[in-house]
Amino acid sequence: MSPTTETLTAERILEATEEVLRRHGPAKATVVDVARALGVSHGSVYRHFRTKAALREAVTKRWLDRMFDTLAAITADETRAPETRLRDWLAALFEAKRRKAGDDPELFATYMVLTKEAGEVVGEHLADLTGQLTRIIEAGVASGDFTAPDPRTAAGAVFQATGRFHDPGYHRVWERPGAQEDFTALVDLLLRGLRGTV
Numbered sequence: 001m002s003p004t005t006e007t008l009t010a011e012r013i014l015e016a017t018e019e020v021l022r023r024h025g026p027a028k029a030t031v032v033d034v035a036r037a038l039g040v041s042h043g044s045v046y047r048h049f050r051t052k053a054a055l056r057e058a059v060t061k062r063w064l065d066r067m068f069d070t071l072a073a074i075t076a077d078e079t080r081a082p083e084t085r086l087r088d089w090l091a092a093l094f095e096a097k098r099r100k101a102g103d104d105p106e107l108f109a110t111y112m113v114l115t116k117e118a119g120e121v122v123g124e125h126l127a128d129l130t131g132q133l134t135r136i137i138e139a140g141v142a143s144g145d146f147t148a149p150d151p152r153t154a155a156g157a158v159f160q161a162t163g164r165f166h167d168p169g170y171h172r173v174w175e176r177p178g179a180q181e182d183f184t185a186l187v188d189l190l191l192r193g194l195r196g197t198v
Contacts, residue, residue: 008040010048010058017059022106026113031055057121060114064125067096075132082140083191086158089136090187093129094165094174101171112168130155140194147196158190 035042049055133155140146148154
Protein backbone atom coordinates (compact mmCIF):
# COMPACT_ATOMS: atom_id res chain seq x y z
CA MET A 1 0.00 0.00 0.00
CA SER A 2 1.48 3.38 -0.91
CA PRO A 3 1.78 6.14 1.73
CA THR A 4 -0.96 8.17 0.02
CA THR A 5 -3.55 5.35 0.15
CA GLU A 6 -3.16 4.68 3.87
CA THR A 7 -5.30 6.65 6.28
CA LEU A 8 -3.33 9.61 7.57
CA THR A 9 -3.40 9.51 11.37
CA ALA A 10 -1.66 11.56 14.02
CA GLU A 11 0.37 8.46 14.94
CA ARG A 12 1.61 8.00 11.35
CA ILE A 13 2.56 11.67 11.24
CA LEU A 14 4.48 11.36 14.52
CA GLU A 15 6.32 8.26 13.26
CA ALA A 16 7.28 10.08 10.06
CA THR A 17 8.31 13.17 12.03
CA GLU A 18 10.60 11.07 14.17
CA GLU A 19 12.26 9.61 11.08
CA VAL A 20 12.64 13.06 9.50
CA LEU A 21 14.17 14.40 12.73
CA ARG A 22 16.57 11.46 12.82
CA ARG A 23 17.70 12.19 9.24
CA HIS A 24 17.76 15.99 9.23
CA GLY A 25 17.99 17.06 12.88
CA PRO A 26 15.71 19.60 14.56
CA ALA A 27 17.25 22.65 12.89
CA LYS A 28 16.62 21.46 9.33
CA ALA A 29 13.53 19.24 9.62
CA THR A 30 10.38 20.88 8.25
CA VAL A 31 6.69 20.05 8.01
CA VAL A 32 7.20 19.82 4.23
CA ASP A 33 9.82 17.09 4.85
CA VAL A 34 7.32 15.20 7.00
CA ALA A 35 4.58 15.56 4.37
CA ARG A 36 6.97 14.40 1.64
CA ALA A 37 7.91 11.32 3.70
CA LEU A 38 4.20 10.51 4.01
CA GLY A 39 3.39 11.26 0.37
CA VAL A 40 0.83 13.94 1.31
CA SER A 41 0.60 17.72 1.16
CA HIS A 42 1.87 19.73 4.10
CA GLY A 43 -1.72 20.96 4.53
CA SER A 44 -2.72 17.40 5.41
CA VAL A 45 -0.17 17.39 8.22
CA TYR A 46 -1.43 20.77 9.44
CA ARG A 47 -4.96 19.37 9.70
CA HIS A 48 -3.67 17.14 12.51
CA PHE A 49 -1.13 19.54 14.01
CA ARG A 50 -1.97 23.21 13.57
CA THR A 51 1.62 24.46 13.80
CA LYS A 52 5.16 23.17 13.45
CA ALA A 53 5.59 23.85 17.17
CA ALA A 54 2.53 21.71 17.98
CA LEU A 55 3.96 18.86 15.89
CA ARG A 56 7.34 19.09 17.60
CA GLU A 57 5.65 19.21 21.00
CA ALA A 58 3.57 16.12 20.19
CA VAL A 59 6.56 14.12 18.99
CA THR A 60 8.48 15.15 22.13
CA LYS A 61 5.57 14.03 24.35
CA ARG A 62 5.40 10.71 22.50
CA TRP A 63 9.11 10.17 23.09
CA LEU A 64 8.91 11.07 26.77
CA ASP A 65 5.85 8.89 27.33
CA ARG A 66 7.33 5.70 25.86
CA MET A 67 8.55 4.46 29.23
CA PHE A 68 5.47 5.63 31.14
CA ASP A 69 3.50 2.36 30.90
CA THR A 70 6.35 0.31 32.36
CA LEU A 71 6.78 2.75 35.23
CA ALA A 72 3.02 2.93 35.83
CA ALA A 73 2.85 -0.87 36.03
CA ILE A 74 5.61 -0.92 38.64
CA THR A 75 3.85 1.84 40.59
CA ALA A 76 0.54 -0.04 40.61
CA ASP A 77 1.93 -3.48 41.49
CA GLU A 78 0.77 -3.82 45.09
CA THR A 79 1.93 -7.44 45.24
CA ARG A 80 5.48 -6.17 45.75
CA ALA A 81 6.78 -4.28 48.76
CA PRO A 82 7.05 -0.49 48.33
CA GLU A 83 10.84 -0.70 48.74
CA THR A 84 11.06 -3.20 45.87
CA ARG A 85 8.75 -1.08 43.73
CA LEU A 86 10.80 2.04 44.40
CA ARG A 87 14.07 0.29 43.56
CA ASP A 88 12.57 -1.28 40.41
CA TRP A 89 10.96 2.00 39.32
CA LEU A 90 14.23 3.93 39.60
CA ALA A 91 16.13 1.13 37.83
CA ALA A 92 13.56 1.03 35.00
CA LEU A 93 13.77 4.80 34.54
CA PHE A 94 17.57 4.72 34.44
CA GLU A 95 17.62 1.80 31.99
CA ALA A 96 15.02 3.38 29.70
CA LYS A 97 16.94 6.65 29.51
CA ARG A 98 20.25 4.87 29.03
CA ARG A 99 18.76 2.73 26.25
CA LYS A 100 17.37 5.79 24.47
CA ALA A 101 20.76 7.48 24.52
CA GLY A 102 22.69 4.39 23.44
CA ASP A 103 20.38 2.83 20.86
CA ASP A 104 19.66 5.92 18.79
CA PRO A 105 22.15 8.70 19.59
CA GLU A 106 21.07 10.90 16.65
CA LEU A 107 17.45 10.91 17.75
CA PHE A 108 18.46 11.32 21.39
CA ALA A 109 20.46 14.44 20.48
CA THR A 110 17.45 15.76 18.59
CA TYR A 111 15.20 15.26 21.59
CA MET A 112 17.70 17.05 23.81
CA VAL A 113 16.97 20.12 21.66
CA LEU A 114 13.21 19.54 21.46
CA THR A 115 12.73 19.09 25.20
CA LYS A 116 14.22 22.55 25.74
CA GLU A 117 11.51 23.95 23.46
CA ALA A 118 8.63 21.97 24.97
CA GLY A 119 8.66 23.30 28.52
CA GLU A 120 5.02 22.54 29.26
CA VAL A 121 5.26 18.98 27.92
CA VAL A 122 8.43 18.34 29.94
CA GLY A 123 6.83 19.86 33.05
CA GLU A 124 3.81 17.55 32.72
CA HIS A 125 6.09 14.56 32.18
CA LEU A 126 8.12 15.36 35.31
CA ALA A 127 4.92 15.88 37.32
CA ASP A 128 3.65 12.47 36.17
CA LEU A 129 6.91 10.80 37.19
CA THR A 130 7.04 12.43 40.63
CA GLY A 131 3.35 11.56 41.03
CA GLN A 132 4.20 7.90 40.55
CA LEU A 133 7.04 8.16 43.06
CA THR A 134 4.67 9.84 45.51
CA ARG A 135 2.23 6.92 45.26
CA ILE A 136 5.00 4.40 45.94
CA ILE A 137 6.24 6.35 48.95
CA GLU A 138 2.67 6.80 50.25
CA ALA A 139 2.26 3.01 50.06
CA GLY A 140 5.51 2.63 52.02
CA VAL A 141 4.31 5.05 54.70
CA ALA A 142 0.95 3.25 54.91
CA SER A 143 2.67 -0.13 55.33
CA GLY A 144 5.12 1.24 57.90
CA ASP A 145 8.13 0.55 55.65
CA PHE A 146 8.92 4.25 55.13
CA THR A 147 8.91 7.18 57.53
CA ALA A 148 8.24 10.20 55.33
CA PRO A 149 6.11 12.93 56.93
CA ASP A 150 5.29 14.34 53.47
CA PRO A 151 5.45 11.70 50.69
CA ARG A 152 5.18 14.31 47.93
CA THR A 153 8.21 16.21 49.24
CA ALA A 154 10.09 12.94 49.71
CA ALA A 155 9.24 11.91 46.13
CA GLY A 156 10.57 15.22 44.81
CA ALA A 157 13.75 14.76 46.81
CA VAL A 158 14.24 11.20 45.53
CA PHE A 159 13.66 12.34 41.95
CA GLN A 160 16.12 15.22 42.29
CA ALA A 161 18.71 13.10 44.07
CA THR A 162 18.66 10.51 41.28
CA GLY A 163 18.74 13.11 38.49
CA ARG A 164 22.22 12.07 37.39
CA PHE A 165 20.70 8.76 36.32
CA HIS A 166 17.71 10.03 34.34
CA ASP A 167 18.29 13.68 33.41
CA PRO A 168 19.37 13.62 29.73
CA GLY A 169 21.99 16.26 30.48
CA TYR A 170 24.03 13.54 32.20
CA HIS A 171 23.79 10.98 29.38
CA ARG A 172 27.55 10.91 28.83
CA VAL A 173 28.18 9.50 32.32
CA TRP A 174 25.61 6.69 32.05
CA GLU A 175 27.99 4.28 30.29
CA ARG A 176 31.10 5.12 32.29
CA PRO A 177 32.66 2.33 34.35
CA GLY A 178 31.05 2.27 37.78
CA ALA A 179 27.83 4.05 36.75
CA GLN A 180 25.64 1.09 37.72
CA GLU A 181 27.45 0.70 41.05
CA ASP A 182 27.03 4.43 41.74
CA PHE A 183 23.32 4.14 40.96
CA THR A 184 22.87 1.15 43.28
CA ALA A 185 24.75 2.87 46.10
CA LEU A 186 22.59 5.98 45.78
CA VAL A 187 19.34 4.01 45.76
CA ASP A 188 20.51 2.04 48.82
CA LEU A 189 21.22 5.31 50.63
CA LEU A 190 17.85 6.81 49.67
CA LEU A 191 16.01 3.70 50.85
CA ARG A 192 17.84 3.77 54.18
CA GLY A 193 16.76 7.39 54.51
CA LEU A 194 13.13 6.54 53.74
CA ARG A 195 13.25 3.70 56.30
CA GLY A 196 14.78 6.08 58.82
CA THR A 197 17.87 3.93 59.22
CA VAL A 198 20.59 6.26 57.87
